[in-house]
Amino acid sequence: MNIHEYQGKQILKSFGVRIQEGIVADTPEQAVEAAKKLKEDFGSDWVVVKAQIHAGGRGKGGGVKLAKNLDEVKQRASDIIGMQLITPQTGAEGKKVNKVLIAQDVYYPGESETKEFYVSVLLDRSRGRNIIMYSTEGGMDIEEVAEHTPHLIFKEEIDPKVGLQGFQTRKIAFNLGLSGNAFKEMTKFIAALYKAYEATDSSMFEINPVLKTSDDKILAVDAKVDLDDNGLFRHPDYAAMRDTSEEDPTEVEASESNLNYVKLDGNVGCMVNGAGLAMATMDIIKIAGGEPANFLDVGGTANATTVKAAFNIILKDPNVKAILINIFGGIVRCDRVAQGVIDAYKEIGDIRVPIIVRLQGTNAEEAKKLIDESGLKVFSAILLKEAADLVSEVLA
Ligand code: GDP
Ligand code: MN
Numbered sequence: 001m002n003i004h005e006y007q008g009k010q011i012l013k014s015f016g017v018r019i020q021e022g023i024v025a026d027t028p029e030q031a032v033e034a035a036k037k038l039k040e041d042f043g044s045d046w047v048v049v050k051a052q053i054h055a056g057g058r059g060k061g062g063g064v065k066l067a068k069n070l071d072e073v074k075q076r077a078s079d080i081i082g083m084q085l086i087t088p089q090t091g092a093e094g095k096k097v098n099k100v101l102i103a104q105d106v107y108y109p110g111e112s113e114t115k116e117f118y119v120s121v122l123l124d125r126s127r128g129r130n131i132i133m134y135s136t137e138g139g140m141d142i143e144e145v146a147e148h149t150p151h152l153i154f155k156e157e158i159d160p161k162v163g164l165q166g167f168q169t170r171k172i173a174f175n176l177g178l179s180g181n182a183f184k185e186m187t188k189f190i191a192a193l194y195k196a197y198e199a200t201d202s203s204m205f206e207i208n209p210v211l212k213t214s215d216d217k218i219l220a221v222d223a224k225v226d227l228d229d230n231g232l233f234r235h236p237d238y239a240a241m242r243d244t245s246e247e248d249p250t251e252v253e254a255s256e257s258n259l260n261y262v263k264l265d266g267n268v269g270c271m272v273n274g275a276g277l278a279m280a281t282m283d284i285i286k287i288a289g290g291e292p293a294n295f296l297d298v299g300g301t302a303n304a305t306t307v308k309a310a311f312n313i314i315l316k317d318p319n320v321k322a323i324l325i326n327i328f329g330g331i332v333r334c335d336r337v338a339q340g341v342i343d344a345y346k347e348i349g350d351i352r353v354p355i356i357v358r359l360q361g362t363n364a365e366e367a368k369k370l371i372d373e374s375g376l377k378v379f380s381a382i383l384l385k386e387a388a389d390l391v392s393e394v395l396a
Contacts, residue, residue, distance in 0.1 A: 008223030110214025201231025266291025329361030
């Protein structure tokens with residue numbers, strides 16, 4: 001689950017990571033109030049107005065603007081709130097901005113130069129370990145750095161048995177070219193960041209840029225956080241940070257019904273219990289001459305309610321020419337699933353595509369009988385081969 005920059009920063013701060021402080025605002029008036037409050041707390045007139053959307057590259061798209069007084073805060077906030085922000089990560093249609101973060105300006109001049117770094121923590125699946133990726137080339141497109149100057153990206157692997165070690169945080173600060181107080185600050189920053197990543201069950205924390213201020217503080221100017229959905233039950237306060245207006249509406253609907261759904265480009269919709277069987281079913285569809293229109297795992301409870309929700313989601317896709325339901329009745333009984341399919345079918349009414357139901361396992365014969373006698377336009381099968389042949393037939 002992705003969250004907004006301002007939410008990511010709240011989490012970071014709670015773990016002792018120094019951040020660019022800010023206050024979120026829904027309206028230009030709130031933005032002005034936020035800027036006044038920041039001045040009271042930090043004494044500076046200058047703030048940045050930052051669009052809050054679930055996509056990076058906001059600076060490039062005009063979603064991050066400096067404001068040097070309250071009039072400018074109001075102006076910039078009214079420009080950005082409500083705008084359709086297009087960035088390299090949103091696609092051509094862009095994303096509507098509903099909130100802005102009013103943040104303290106941290107690029108103030110001082111004793112030494114400011115410097116932007118890149119730091120992220122993520123799981124390296126091929127190594128089965130968490131890694132810290134970092135670079136001196138922060139602030140800009142890290143993808144470009146990776147492509148043109150990959151030697152400027154460093155990786156530090158964390159041994160799960162002992163966790164992040166002091167020598168590693170020092171190595172990172174050293175490789176980033178820091179010394180003195182900034183060096184010490186960076187080691188603390190990395191340790192706190194890693195702690196936040198682990199404790200929140202996250203899949204990624206990407207901080208770009210990490211800023212060294214002109215007075216040698218190290219802080220997070222941006223925060224891109226991806227929390228692991230499977231860990232959210234342990235963190236109800238983070239689960240509440242979900243902003244469904246930022247997500248694909250069909251996938252939101254699916255997750256509300258506890259369905260694991262991924263849309264694909266093919267013509268045969270499928271509804272399966274279990275991820276492994278779902279993968280196998282997609283293979284079967286291909287062998288039968290079709291292309292899967294989606295991945296959909298209905299989970300352990302294939303009753304009328306979940307089947308109906310799954311039908312509705314699959315039928316939203318105009319490319320779907322047939323639906324293959326493939327359920328193995330291990331814990332769930334096939335006849336109950338069959339009844340669920342029949343009830344859902346009747347309730348929805350105008351299902352415009354042929355449906356093939358393959359039920360195998362407990363009470364498979366009774367299930368087939370129920371389907372065959374239902375009088376509906378549903379083809380039943382017990383063997384996978386029969387189901388595949390039926391798919392070929394209805395596509396022909
Ligand atoms: P992104 O473009 O979505 O990655 O948004 P960021 O939060 O990374 O901000 C984009 C850019 O805005 C940063 O790389 C900085 O160059 C600039 N920026 C952010 N905060 C400040 C600030 O406090 N002062 C100034 N002058 N620039 C800032
Ligand atoms: Mn950024």
